[in-house]
Amino acid sequence: MSIFTDLRFLVVDDMLTMRKIIGQQLKALGASTNIVEANDGTTAWEILEREAASKPIQFVISDWNMPQMKGIDLLKKCRAHATYKDIAFLMVTAEAEANQVKEALVAGVDNYVVKPFTPAAFEEKIKSVAAKRFPGK
Numbered sequence: 001m002s003i004f005t006d007l008r009f010l011v012v013d014d015m016l017t018m019r020k021i022i023g024q025q026l027k028a029l030g031a032s033t034n035i036v037e038a039n040d041g042t043t044a045w046e047i048l049e050r051e052a053a054s055k056p057i058q059f060v061i062s063d064w065n066m067p068q069m070k071g072i073d074l075l076k077k078c079r080a081h082a083t084y085k086d087i088a089f090l091m092v093t094a095e096a097e098a099n100q101v102k103e104a105l106v107a108g109v110d111n112y113v114v115k116p117f118t119p120a121a122f123e124e125k126i127k128s129v130a131a132k133r134f135p136g137k
Contacts, residue, residue, distance in 0.1 A: 002030025003130050008055055009035045012044040012062040012071065013092065018115070022061055022092070025122050041069025045077060052083055059129070064093035064100065072104060079108040088133040090126060092117075 009026055013019045019037045026035055036057065038044035044062065051057050060078065062071035069077075071091055078084035091104050091112040104112055110129040113122055 003127075003134060004029045004031040005034075007031065007034060007058045007088075007130075007134070008051070009059045009061060010038060010044055010047060010057040011035060012038045012041060012060065012066070012074065014039050014063065014066040018063065018092070022122075025119055026061075026126075028119070029123060029126065040066045041071060041074035041077075043068070044074055045069065048078070048084060056083075057087065059088040059090070059133075061090045061092060061126075064091060064095060064104075072100075072107060075104065075107050075109055086133070088129050090129050 004026065009031055011019050011022045013022070023035050023037070036047055036051070038047055041062070044060070048057055060074070062074055064071040075089055075091065078087050078089060089108070089110050091109045092115060093100065093112060094115045096114045101112065110132055111125045113125040
């Protein structure tokens with residue numbers, strides 16, 4: 001059984017195609033149907049809040065550049081909130097600039113992957129986050 005089978009994922013990207021690609025990668029890793037999608041950080045935050053009591057999201061995979069609320073702002077909001085301060089968070093970005101990577105690390109991102117990525121690169125990054133956040137699984 002995959003470590004990802006029982007985890008609930010929130011995939012946040014303003015591009016539907018990218019959300020679908022990430023969803024397919026998660027399913028290939030065993031995530032099955034526990035995948036919720038949002039098209040921006042504001043919607044993602046609403047989903048996190050709405051799902052908190054019944055079926056909490058455990059792992060966020062977020063794009064950096066989006067309208068409404070950027071991924072970096074969603075990350076900072078999660079880390080500042082008692083309920084989400086320890087949520088697994090993987091940043092997906094087309095930007096590989098050192099300043100952005102540093103900002104994400106300072107904000108508490110667990111890892112990041114640069115678009116376009118290969119399935120192997122995505123798997124490596126997501127497994128490293130899972131090993132850090134869910135060591136007993």
